[in-house]
Amino acid sequence: MPKRNISRCVMDEVKIARRHGPPGGRRCGGTVHITDSVTTTVITVVSKVTDCTDETREKMAGLLRLRAETISVSDDDLGSKAIKQAPHRLPVRQNEDVETHVQRMLERGLIEPTVGPWFSLMVLVNKKDGSSLFCVDYRELNEVTRKDAQLLPRIDATLDASAGAKWITTLDLASGYWQVEVDGRDHEETAFAIPLGLNQFKVMPFGLCNAPGTFQRLMQRNLSGLVGNPAYLLRDERRASHPHKGDVQTASGGVRLKMKPEKCQLMKKQVIYLRHVTTPAGIKGDPQMTAVVQQWCILRCVREVRQFLGLASYYRLFIKDYARVADPLHELTRKGEKWHYGPSQEGASKLLLVSTLVLGHPDFSRPCALDVDDSDAAIRAVLNQTKEDVLRYMLYCGIYTVH
Numbered sequence: 388m389p390k391r392n393i394s395r396c397v398m399d400e401v402k403i404a405r406r407h408g409p410p411g412g413r414r415c416g417g418t419v420h421i422t423d424s425v426t427t428t429v430i431t432v433v434s435k436v437t438d439c440t441d442e443t444r445e446k447m448a449g450l451l452r453l454r455a456e457t458i459s460v461s462d463d464d465l466g467s468k469a470i471k472q473a474p475h476r477l478p479v480r481q482n483e484d485v486e487t488h489v490q491r492m493l494e495r496g497l498i499e500p501t502v503g504p505w506f507s508l509m510v511l512v513n514k515k516d517g518s519s520l521f522c523v524d525y526r527e528l529n530e531v532t533r534k535d536a537q538l539l540p541r542i543d544a545t546l547d548a549s550a551g552a553k554w555i556t557t558l559d560l561a562s563g564y565w566q567v568e569v570d571g572r573d574h575e576e577t578a579f580a581i582p583l584g585l586n587q588f589k590v591m592p593f594g595l596c597n598a599p600g601t602f603q604r605l606m607q608r609n610l611s612g613l614v615g616n617p618a619y620l621l622r623d624e625r626r627a628s629h630p631h632k633g634d635v636q637t638a639s640g641g642v643r644l645k646m647k648p649e650k651c652q653l654m655k656k657q658v659i660y661l662r663h664v665t666t667p668a669g670i671k672g673d674p675q676m677t678a679v680v681q682q683w684c685i686l687r688c689v690r691e692v693r694q695f696l697g698l699a700s701y702y703r704l705f706i707k708d709y710a711r712v713a714d715p716l717h718e719l720t721r722k723g724e725k726w727h728y729g730p731s732q733e734g735a736s737k738l739l740l741v742s743t744l745v746l747g748h749p750d751f752s753r754p755c756a757l758d759v760d761d762s763d764a765a766i767r768a769v770l771n772q773t774k775e776d777v778l779r780y781m782l783y784c785g786i787y788t789v790h
Contacts, residue, residue, distance in 0.1 A: 537600030
């Protein structure tokens with residue numbers, strides 16, 4: 388099945404323009420929306436007609452524009468059939484929650500009733516506090532979607548942006564995705580089914596494969612006035628508080644996105660950001676996540692071991708001798724290895740993240756020293772730096788288990 392061309396993403400204030408086809412243009416409410424590629428194709432075709440007057444060529448171009456939906460501009464714009472998933476019956480106990488979620492979104496103007504050929508299935512996900520989260524399963528829609536290759540910032544690069552900071556501010560948007568409008572032509576593809584009928588999103592929902600890239604592009608546009616990489620919300624202030632205030636004002640302006648005050652951290656010496664604690668002295672792991680790992684119950688199967696190692700590995704840069712400590716657990720995940728969860732494995736799971744290192748911020752104006760080592764179980768490389776005659780760790784270190 389050919390994938391539909393939805394790669395076009397035009398930011399007009401906070402609106403998304405997404406396209407699922409048909410080729411070239413689309414009728415919506417009696418209006419044909421014509422893409423730039425169709426206009427270029429029409430001009431090219433008409434320019435090759437030499438046996439008629441300019442007036443006739445202009446009339447021909449107008450006729451072609453009226454039939455824009457029939458013009459193919461590439462091999463990938465033939466489109467696909469509308470996604471219509473087989474409906475399933477909701478558990479009776481969820482009916483009231485679904486009605487509450489839908490009614491709340493209708494009142495806020497986030498969704499609207501619809502009739503059309505598209506719809507995906509909604510699911511309720513239970514949260515730890517006993518409430519439910521309303522989600523839509525867009526996996527089948529994503530399969531026929533041309534992916535947006537917008538790069539997302541690396542976590543380590545984002546954390547590096549706080550190097551040299553005296554004051555740190557983080558701004559948390561209130562339902563950030565829902566502050567981005569979906570182009571009216573593409574509402575129908577976001578439709579979801581509930582027992583009472585179909586509704587479609589007027590704002591960008593979670594679950595669309597191109598939603599993260601679209602939101603990142605919006606943030607880059609909104610932060611374009613900041614010095615340095617505009618993708619980072621963590622900004623440094625090396626001299627005084629005034630530049631920092633200006634950065635905060637720039638970040639909070641732009642397209643006037645609304646923030647959630649209780650989740651914003653203003654003018655702090657220490658903030659928790661991306662599951663890390665960032666301070667002027669350096670960066671360390673989030674103590675709350677450390678506590679989660681420490682409270683993990685006994686691992687009962689290979690799947691649970693991999694889940695545990697995945698969480699622990701997220702903070703491997705901050706764990707002294709991580710590879711050596713984690714090696715007994717890695718042994719359980721090796722192909723053909725017989726399951727044996729003994730004292731060494733249990734001890735390894737308890738040692739991980741009990742104590743974490745504080746990695747200093749890099750200062751690229753100073754020389755660095757590379758410290759390497761290896762053993763039968765692991766290899767190690769740590770980039771050190773001296774500051775005020777004291778050797779400290781930098782953010783760049785890697786310790787890997789030898790398999």
